[in-house]
Amino acid sequence: MEDDGTICNTRLSLGLGIGGYVMPLKEEKFEEAIVHNHDQRDLISLKTRIDEEEDEKSDHRNSCRKKLRLTQEQSAMLEDSFKLHSSLNPLQKQELAHRLNLKPRQIEVWFQNRRARKKLKQTEVDCELLRKCCENLRNENRRLKKEVEELRALKNGTVQLSRALCSSCEKPLIKGH
Missing domain, CATH: 1.10.10.60 (Homeodomain-like)
Known part of the structure; x- marks a missing residue:
């Protein structure tokens, strides 16, 4: 079978075997390694670097989250x-x-x-x-x-003068008020 540089994604998980234990490798990093035609040593080195980066991020998150308690x-x-x-x-x-x-x-x-x-x-x-x-x-x-409604009603003659009161001062509405 000839290697033309294409990746066949069969959804199989690959890992590196060390002493009988197989450590899984993140798929995107593994694909990146295959595309660049790295050999077995480079894959182990890549896996080690990924683990170290994750450990540093974890340590940083844990150390930065301490809440300051003041007296x-x-x-x-x-x-x-x-x-x-x-x-x-x-x-x-x-x-x-x-x-x-x-x-x-x-x-x-x-x-x-x-x-x-x-x-x-x-x-x-x-x-x-x-x-x-x-x-x-x-x-x-x-x-x-x-108040505007009352004034319109007064103008149209639908309200009797004795009942029409100004809303703001409660005085009867008459001409000149």
């Missing part, structure tokens, strides 16, 4: 610093990190998160203010529409 004193000092300056220069960051026995990067991230929380809180306050303003405008709009 009450640290939190209070960070909050006080934030009240003075919502952003720190590198020297201030270094100094604060030294005083709190933390890394400068931890201080930087805490300040970033605190600024984000402040911005979110302000957005919530602004949204609530706009919601109340919108509700007031809706009420005013309803009142004005009702």
Whole structure:
């Protein structure tokens, strides 16, 4: 059988045998190796590199996910610093990190998160203010529409003058009012 460089995908899984144990190789990496006509040593090297990359990614994910737990004193000092300056220069960051026995990067991230929380809180306050303003405008709009209807009815003579009242001041509607 002649090798023309094409890949026949028969859905068979291939692996490398080492001491009787066959380790599966990721299909896309294996196909890449076949296309480039690597020999058995290159395939073993490729499998080793893939495993090392996955181990590094796993270690990185596990080490980066540790949550910083601050003491009450640290939190209070960070909050006080934030009240003075919502952003720190590198020297201030270094100094604060030294005083709190933390890394400068931890201080930087805490300040970033605190600024984000402040911005979110302000957005919530602004949204609530706009919601109340919108509700007031809706009420005013309803009142004005009702008043317009009453004035049209008065103009058409369908409402008796003694019953027609102004919606805003509740006085009878008469000419000149």
